[in-house]
Amino acid sequence: MSHLQDITPDRVQLRTIEELRMYETLGANAPRYAAAFLAQLPRARTVVLHRLLAALWRENVGAIRTASRRLDVSTHALDRADPSALSALLGGVQPGAWQVYELDGTAVLAFPIRAEHSFNNVEPDNPVLCLRAGEAIAIESPHDLVELLAEYEPAPGWRSFAAELADAVANLTLAYARSEEQRLALRQLAVQLHAPDTVGLAQMVSAREAPEDVMVFFERLNTEGHNLHPCGRGRLGMQPAALLRHDLESETSTDLILVGVRRERAESTPDEQGRDVGQLLCAEYPRLDTAIREHFGVDQRDPTGYVFLPVHAWQLEQVVRPLLADEIADRTVVPVPAARLAGVPTSSVRTLLTERSPVGRRLLVKTALDTLIGSTRRSISAHTTNNGPVYSRLLRQIIDREPVLADRIVLLDELAGASYLPLAHDPDPDRRSRALSALVRRNISAYLRPDELPVPGCALIARAPVTESSLLVELISRYAASRGEEDLGMVGLRFAEEYAMLLLPVTMILMTKYGIAVEAHLQNCIFTFVDAVPTRLVLRDWGGIRIYPPRLRRQGLRLDPRPGTVTVTDDVHVMRAKALYTVLSNHLGEVVAHVVARCDVNPRAAWQRIRAVLQGLLADLDADPALREDVAADRAVLLAPTLPIKAFVRMRLDPAGGDQYAQVRNPLHESGVHSCAPALARGRERR
Known part of the structure; x- marks a missing residue:
């Protein structure tokens, strides 16, 4: 923390060991980014600090939202209701509205709020201050804020959370430094090609390249990671040199190396042709099979007794080799260094887009990456690798039988998966199984139609390099x-409505009729656009799905998941919460907030139209007498005054506490005081 008079914007000091390590690594390995790192460091600190404050507010940690008060101050007037002259002190710093949170009788946390959105989401502003003993001290980084809160709001996880935040700041700074260079190159390319905006540039790329290249183009714009999580760029466990090599902005490819596991020591779910993960990859890339046979031929061993899993190059060297050293020594596990594919990291980092096969196809490989990204260590459980293909087939069966969805929803099928199977007496079976696991997913190019432009949801609100606006505004x-149309506000409102009409049917039908909650947050959704109209929705990744079997059974469907899987629950509230917080708060909440801020859309009007879409969907489902009880239960939760959201910060402060939720204000309830069906009808007439 800095006293206000000590703030010197032109001088940046490294304040955490994570910042120092990153800067030293850049000096030794990528000196061209060292100066840019220092230049971008204040920006990254501010972004993570504001996201942390917003998360604390949303989750009401320490009652920061409910126990704080709003103070409107000016440089000329003293608030008579504030005898401590706090308003005069804050007014001397910056006039306007401040949020004031008393930590105890001697210290106050104060910060302006730039904007307020649905689901108790806020955008804090600078400066963030600690007022103590008549002195204003600037809080300039998440490290400063955690240090302050840990003093007054003790919790077991503050220290570990502070390390995650410091890691996120250092990584985001590197991402900014590299992405700004890449954005400049894209702007120059746009000038050369006469592209009017980033969408136009992407369309030109699409005309020359395959759709998956356009996907990578867009995903690389998502510099800040998860839209709500303060540790969206967290990569705890990876050293700076590894990030230079393997992160989203890396200019070089990441290798996938095949590792053989004896069949009796592997759990495997094959594709619909009966091929395991390795067989599928070898069929697509015959040189892998050649490399495997040559490797095993040296010892005159037969490779057919092994399942071959693709392993991220970093994971192999940093985790698999040391963790499974004994198994490698006795050849239960056999890395094959020559059997490798080049891959390009997508926004999740651990999922790689493979190089083109001899026939021009590419696949997506979800690898285990034993590093903490956001709230989750990104190794892969045996449940995920073995259930993924099963869930893909189930979801495809459901989509095909629902006329409302069949032509508008696409699933990125998880084709085959496998994981290492530890022995019964293994001292750490879960970690060792998760460390050596993989899923192969079909690539988006297999599904796209001519003229469709695929845009990942996580890129929609990202800064667009050509116009410096956002992809959504473009x-x-x-x-x-x-x-x-010239009225951008009205157009933004109609766009948000069409967007919701594409996103919500699959969520509601799967949840209410089949008891399936897909994680339809921005990161898992890809929208296809034709002439800027949202046309189809592509869903990916079933790792966070939740299934409530009683509803599924009522539709005559059965499921045979791996025993003990957390994705199957006997609690309808768990399933419903997963569906609703991902699609409403994490997804639509961000899109609506964006069109409100950028297009001058009235938020109540936007949520009225979304509510009308939901009411129409529920009415259609309610026409089936067998569904009426479930429809009524879901409607009651959907339109309740509050909705549950995942409490990211609370979970980091209490790592042993499992999933935690916080209740936030529900804009669907608040928008219900006016009739919204006519608004939907008027929107349809205009189209």
Whole structure:
């Protein structure tokens, strides 16, 4: 923390060991980024600090939201209700509205709020201050804030959470330094190609390249990671040199190396042709099979007794080799260094887009990566690798039987998966199984139609390099131009409605009719656009799915998941919470907040239209007498005054506490005081 008079914007000091390590690594390995790292460090600290404050507010940690008060101050007037002259002190710093949170009788946390959105989401502003003993001290980083809160709000996880936040700051700073260079190159390319905006540039790339290249193009714009998590760029466990090599902005490919596991020591779910993960990859890339046979031929061993798993290069060297050293020594586990594929990291980092096969195809490989990204260590459980293909087939069966979904929803199938199977007496079976596991997923190019532009949801609100706006605003502007509309607010409202009409049916039908909650947050959704109109929705990744079997059974469907899987629950509230917080708070909440801020859309009007979409979907489901009880239960939760959201910070402060939720204000309830069906009808007439 810095006293206000000591703040010197032109001088940046390294304050954490994570910042120092990153800067030293850049000096030794990538000196061209060293100066940019220092230049971007204040920006990264501010972004993570504000996201941390927003999360604390949303989750009401320490009652920061419910126990704080709003103070409107000016440089000329003293608030008579504030005898301590706090308003005069804050007014001397910056006039306007401040949020004031008393830590105890001697210290106050104060910060302005730039904007408020649905689901208790806020955008804090600078400066963030600690007022103590008549002195204002600037809080300039998440490290400063955690240090302060740990003093007044003790919790077991503050120290470990502080390390995660410091890691996120250092990594985000590196990402900014590298992405700014890449953005400049994209702007120059746009000038050369006469592309009017980033969407236009992507369309030109799409005309020359395959759809998956456009996907990578867009995903690389998502520099800040998860839209709500303060540790969206966390990579705890990976050293700076590894991040230079393997992160989203890396200019070189990441290798996938095949590792053989004796069949009796592997759990495997094959694809629909009966091929395990390794057989599927070898069929697509015959040189892998050649490399395996040559490797095993040296010892005159037969490779057919092994299942071959693709392993991330970092994971192999840093985790698999030391963790499974005995198994490698006795050849239960056999790395094959020559059997490798080049891959490009996607926004999740651990999922790689493979190089082109001899026939021009590419696959997506979800690898185990034993590093903490966001709230989760990104190794893969045996449940995920073995259930993924099963869930893909179940979901495809459901989509095909629902006329409302069949032509608008695409699933990125998880084709085959496998994991290492520890012995019964293994001292750490879960970690060792998760360390050596993989899933192979079909690539998006297998599904796209001509003229469809695939845009990952996580990229929509990212800064667009050509216009410095956002992809969402660029799309809405194109949407308006194609209709001859000049009122961006009205167009933004219609766009948000069409977006919801594409996103919500699959969520509601799966949840209410089949008892399945897909994680339809921004990271797992890809929207296809034709002439800037949202046309189809592509869903990916079943690792966080929740299934409530009683509803599934009522539709005559059965499921045979791996025993003990956490994705199957006997608690309908768990399933419903998973569906609703991902699609409403994490997804639509961000999209609506963005169009409100950028297009001057009235938020109540936006949520009225979304509520109308939901009411229409529920009415359609309610037409089936067998569903009426479930529809009524889901409607009651959907329109309740509050909704549960995942409490990321609370979970980090109490790592042993499992999943935790916080209740937030529900805009669907608040928008219900006015009739919204006519608004939906008017929107349809305009189209």
